[in-house]
Amino acid sequence: MTLLQISKLDRSFETGKGVTKALEQIDLNVNQGEFITVIGPSGCGKSTLLKIIAGLDTSHEGSVLLDNQKVSGPSIDKGFIFQEPRLFPWLTVEKNIAANLPVKENATQGRVRELINLVRLEGFENAYPKELSGGMAQRVSIARALLRNPKVLLLDEPFGALDAFTRSHMQEVLLDIWQKNRTTMIFVTHDIDEAIYLASRVVIMNPRPGTIREVIPIELNHPRRKTDPAFQEIRQRVLSEFEKVEEFEKTAAVR
Amino acid sequence: MTLLQISKLDRSFETGKGVTKALEQIDLNVNQGEFITVIGPSGCGKSTLLKIIAGLDTSHEGSVLLDNQKVSGPSIDKGFIFQEPRLFPWLTVEKNIAANLPVKENATQGRVRELINLVRLEGFENAYPKELSGGMAQRVSIARALLRNPKVLLLDEPFGALDAFTRSHMQEVLLDIWQKNRTTMIFVTHDIDEAIYLASRVVIMNPRPGTIREVIPIELNHPRRKTDPAFQEIRQRVLSEFEKVEEFEKTAAVR
Amino acid sequence: MSNQTGVLTRTTVERKQSIKESATKKQSKNPFQSHLARGLALPVFIIIVWELAGAYGLISATLLPRPSEILIAFKELIRTGELFTHFKISLFRALTGFLIGGGLGLLAGLAVGFSSKTEQSLDPTFQMLRTIPSLAVIPLFILWFGFGELSKILLISKSAFFPLYVNAFLGIRGVDSKLFDVAKVLEFSKWKQITKLILPAALPNILLGLRLSLGAAWLALVAAELMGSSEGIGYLIMDARQFSQTSVVFVGIIIFAVFGKASDSLVRYFEKRLLKWRDSYIG
């Protein structure tokens, strides 16, 4: 069942110095329960795409349909993990996670505690964001998005600031949630291994203007192993595709 | 020649809810021209350590000597790339890079243009930070630190938000600078391959409180190749050490 | 009056047009005019009700003359050239006072904001002076500075000092300490710290202080012109009050309102231009 339909999506930014074309002619259909990962060079429009899907950016051309409805604003079904943690500096970790739910309620409280354990922040419930390290803040923002069990989860480089082990722990957590809840995931990352490890399909983007270069389906069973030859083969394919992006970027007209 | 001497360094934070021990009994000597990479789980005190070396955090116990002088504040010799880009939002890319040097001067201008090319931001000279993507902002902050040719460069996960190719490009750029200028590098990363690829010594840290677990010297010649068996061997050693950290963390008393 | 309603109808029509346009072209071509229409709606409505209430004798003419009567007084004052003379001198006083008081306030705010030692020494005294009413210190000002222009301008300066002082002070204290760290690492000199970090970061607050200071300068004009003066809008008002010439009082009030608003708009125009780098909520 197609959950998300993007067609002929264009987005450009007017700035003082001219127009930056961020996205051009993006077409993408995502099925309910798919795990899409998006990779592409820095500045190719990944975050912009996610923001449009989330309904945070509506100044685009083309159509974005969720459940056959035009996306006109954020909604309860869509969780978003931003590229930066974006915590409320005046709320403690606990309250940042609970966000607009009453922390005092038992149900919320239990769920918040559970999530704090999941992202390994026990003992920091009452810390303010300024007292957290970069990775800790990022984990708080992950917990905040997970709390609401969204139908679609949009993740913008969520594990960028995590060390290797915390990262693979979080990957497992995410796969677990995906399998249990059939959450549709759209996941931006710079780590090609991670992209292949998690995805049902990997979307590779071209920069300036951002277009979709290639969509590679990953038909490996979970749990996947990075040393698996099939995995390595796909890895090679993604890498070589990505190298072409690199070359494309070098030859592309500068803005 | 020993450039940096850290001994018996302790740092704890008093917060409303108690005391967080961030660093405990850190001893580390760094020679002029060394490339030190630091890895460790999120929240183990890497950023805190860098800030102390930079002279931004002086509320610690123990001694930190640079060139046999007590570090009491930032100085011209030390460049710092922060974990977040920390650009001045009111300055354009160009002016952020030039920072306190007059942009109009020819020498500065040439150097700024050079650095913009190096971090591949041609065409965005006059963009404001709010018009940049995450990775682009990070590259601006790298260029800003490189402009001043510091004797010691402190880098806090500088390539965290970059895609694989931009990342390896930046690694080469960094190695190049290191070899040409004999800049002493202290480089925090979460990417173990990157740590080994760049370092003369890899420092592995334990969390809560942050201590140095192990210092692994990397005696491979540049250019290194990740597929090299010697590289792989060291990689195994670092990984297994890191796994122990992971275990240590699980059993450690919570805060 | 007919004039005002004329304006209303015209701009309303234009507004409708611009809404139509924006519906088709997705971006209004004339947002400025629709802003203007919205902004004028309330004042124009009040004026109409007021005029009608006056015309039907619902309000006392001695105390609240009708807008049309005020307009006549206005014309008369313009015709004789009196208004312009008064206005010129008031403008001069308000601006000079604002420049002196606001300038010193800004400097003091920067000094105090920069160093908590300076804050501890100076801020308590400033805070005490802040709530001393102008009317109470007028005799002292006369004693020290006579009743000439100096005294008036200083009285205005006193009022203009504090909003800029407090806002500049708090603006600095609101600067993200992360950016301060950057400035330290890049070894900004004190001067660069002020010009490249503090002023831009505190700019929203400083501009706010500017607006409040300008307003305070206008407000202080009346108290200042109570003092040994025979010119100025403040004098015009107080003189007219003595003789119950209420229309003239209103002319003065309107001038205050219009010029207060005008100077405010001017600052906000610069605000828009100077703060274009901001990524904040726009309502």
Add this chain to the structure above:
Amino acid sequence: MSNQTGVLTRTTVERKQSIKESATKKQSKNPFQSHLARGLALPVFIIIVWELAGAYGLISATLLPRPSEILIAFKELIRTGELFTHFKISLFRALTGFLIGGGLGLLAGLAVGFSSKTEQSLDPTFQMLRTIPSLAVIPLFILWFGFGELSKILLISKSAFFPLYVNAFLGIRGVDSKLFDVAKVLEFSKWKQITKLILPAALPNILLGLRLSLGAAWLALVAAELMGSSEGIGYLIMDARQFSQTSVVFVGIIIFAVFGKASDSLVRYFEKRLLKWRDSYIG
């Protein structure tokens, strides 16, 4: 006087001690006292110079009585209980006026800050009203509200309205739009947006507005108490001016200064507590 110098010496000694301590223990144990000493230094210095200048006949006693004379007038007014009566009523007026004006200002500022449509309709009118001087509108207030308490309190409210209005308005417009995006994604209701996002984010500015509004309320007291009143500190001052009882005028001024400073300190105390999450420059 001997009293004040006494304070000075004592705290200076303690300050030296605390500096010694801090040199050894790295953190001053008594920062509060050293703050106090620094804060008092300037006022005490001024008072001493003033007293001496008065004692040597350098300044006219009728116009600028010596601090010791002021102290005597102070004691006398306290003894007769007069001061307390005046003070009580003024405090009541200032606070009520502040609560009404400041409260409305906050609400209006929130409403206008939230929506640029509301801004366009209301803000121009408010900005015009902002620069209309109290002294000029007194007759209208008398007409509409008489010269009882209501009129006075409303006049004070008028002054207290604007600083909070402008600051709340700009506070909202200064909220990082990135955080607004978060609030949208988390589907905050309007109410939650206000309480969980806007108020905390705009809090530094709102508290600043609070301080300015409180100050404005104190300042407006004099103009308000000019109007058919026979009680209050403002009246006390203006009445004493009639017979050149300058010491009494100064008693009034001092009360204004002290209470201005006190209410300011109170707000700043809350500021410290409420803004402990901030990571900004601390001077």
Add this chain to the structure above:
Amino acid sequence: EQNGDVTVNIGVQGSTGVLPYAREKKYFEKAFEKEGVKVKWSEFASGPPHFEALASGRLDFGATGGTPLIAGQSGNVDFKAIAVTTNGKKGNSIIIPKGSKIKELKDLKGKKIAVAKGSSAYNFLYMALDQAGLTDKDIKIVQLQPDEARPALDNGSIDAWSTWEPYATTAIFQTGAKSLADGEDLNINAPSFLVARTQFTKDHPDLTVLFLKTYEKARQEFINHPDKVANEIAKHEKLEPEIVRTVLERADLILSPTTKEFAKAHQHQADFLYKVGGINKKLDTSKVIENRFVEKALEKE
């Protein structure tokens, strides 16, 4: 009676006059209580605000000088002058600072003179100049309120000050200033009045008479026991009894209908004010004069 919810609003200014004294002694409260009428006092810093209050219908009685009365009439405030409280001959003076070289009015030529525009002293100054053969072009007029003129006189930034009581006496006592001329010297009448809101006098003629009667009763205290009254006021206001006594002596308190002589003096003031541009129309001051209440109040005495 039928006066159940009537309140009489009385305005006072200063602290040495009959009304302030009566307020302290609660004469009016006692008198009106019998009629079931409440009394409410409002204090004003000067004459003109009385007329703002009268115009808004918030004030029923007050006592002011002649000039504010003219200003009020020119502003179309609906009021009546119901009695004269002093001929005001000694009410206004021109004061010169201690050690001043000015000997007579003619010496004022080229000098800086402070005066509050719209006060009775403003008229007085012009008339005094007139008598000395000077005009306002020969001097430099500085517009200052009394409490601002005092410091200016003290620090020598003005050469003379045209003012009224109690400022004149206070300045003389406190700084050794001298009076150059007063109304008596120049034979200038400047009557002060009791004023009432016209509508109130129509609705409550009896209360208007009662007001005047009570005023008269208080005034008698001033006449019969001047020392006692002076001491009481001085004590209450923390003033030097000397000052108060002098101020009261110079006040020449009376209660009288507006006689032809007073009416003429008042009309003269109005014409004069029009001539010098203080008001913008010619007034017939007799229109606001209403003698029947005071005549009735005094006749039973």
